[in-house]
Amino acid sequence: MTNEQTSDSFFDIYHHEDDLYLDNKWIKNELVEDIDMEHAIIERCTFERVQFLNNDFSNIELVDCVFKNCDLSNTQLSKGSLHRNQFINCKLVGTDFSDAFLKNIEFKGSNLFLSNFNHTRLDTVNFSENKMDQVEMGECKLKKVTFNECGLNQANFFKTSLKNIDLSNCEFEKIMLDFDSISGLKVNDYQALYFAQAFLNLKLK
Template sequence: MNQLRCERDGCSRMAFFRSHTCLEHSQDSTAAATAAIDFLLQQSELRDLCFDGLCMSGLQLSGRTFERCSLRHCAIERCELSRVKFNLCFLEFARISSCSFAHSDIRRSVFGVSRLSSNDFSDCELIECNFNGVSCTDTCFDDSDLLSSRFIAADLSRVGFRNCNVREVHFGNTSLASCDFRYSNIEDAYRQIPGRRL
C-alpha cells in the first residue's frame, strides 16, 4: 500500500494518486480527480494506489482488478463494477449507490461505516469482507458467498441474502429490517443478540 502522506502540515491522510497531498489539499483537485478517473478507465489492473475522496459517477469499470487500493470516503454512483476483483481494498466511509458489482470477486476488503444503497452484489465472492457499521438499503447479495464476512453493528434494510453462503458471517448488534435470507445457511451464521432471529 502506498504509505506516502499528505505534505500539508497537520494532515495525516494518505497522498492522493500521483500527488504529494491528499485530494482536499491538492492545488488543483479537479485536475487531480480527472487524472485519476482517466487512469481508472484506461488500466485494467490497479495496485497500491490511493483514490481517497474521489467522486466517481457513471463509470464503466467492469472487469478491473483492484489490489491493495484505498478508496476511502469515495462517492461511487451509478458505476458498472461487475466482474471486478478487489483484494485487500479499503472503501470505508464511502457512499456507494446504484452500482453493480455482480459476479465480482471481492476478498478481504473493508466497506466499514459506508453507506450502500441500491447496489447489486449478486453472485459475488465476498470472502472475509468487513461491512461493520454500514448503512445498507435496497441492496441485493443474492447467490453470493459471504464466507467469514462481518456485518457487525450494521443497519440493513430491504437487503436480499437469498441463496447465500453465510457460514461464519457475523450479524452481531445488527439491525435487520425486511431482509430476506431464504435458501441461505443461516444456521452457520453468528447471531449474537439472544432471541433475535434472522
C-alpha cells in the same frame, strides 16, 4: 511547505491486455459516476470519502482494499470476486453484490439498505453495526458469516441456510425466510417467540 500527502485518482486506472488495473493507490474526496467498467482489477487501494454512484463494475476483482466513508450506492459489483476488503462507515444503498464471491470481508457501521447479495457465496464475512433493512440474501451460501448488532428488518434470507448463524443481538420486527432456513439458527427469546408465531402458527393467550 507542508508534508501533506497528495492523493491519487481513480482515473489512474490503466489498460493491460483486455483488463483494467488499479494498484496500490490512496484515493480521497473524488466522484466516480455513471461508469461502465466490467472486469476491473483493483488491488491494495484505500478509498476515503469517495463517491461511486451508479457505476457498473460487474465481474470486478477487488483485493486488499479499504473503503472509509465512501458512497457506493447503486453500484454494480455482481459476479465479482472480493477478497480481504473492508467497508467502514460506507453508504451501500442498493449496491448489487449478487452472484459474487466474498471472502474475508468486513462491513462495519455501514448502510446496506436494499443491497443485493442474492446467489452470493460469503466466506468469513463480518457484518457489524450495520443498517441492513430490506437487504436481499436469498439462496446464498454462508460460511463463517457473523452478524453483530445489525438492523435486519424485512431482510430476505429465503432459501439460505442459517445453520449456526447467530442473530441474537440483531434487531428486526419482521424477517423473510423459509422453514428450512431457520434450522440451527441462533436467536434470543424474543426472536424465538416471533419464529414460533410465524412458522408454527402458535397463538399466545
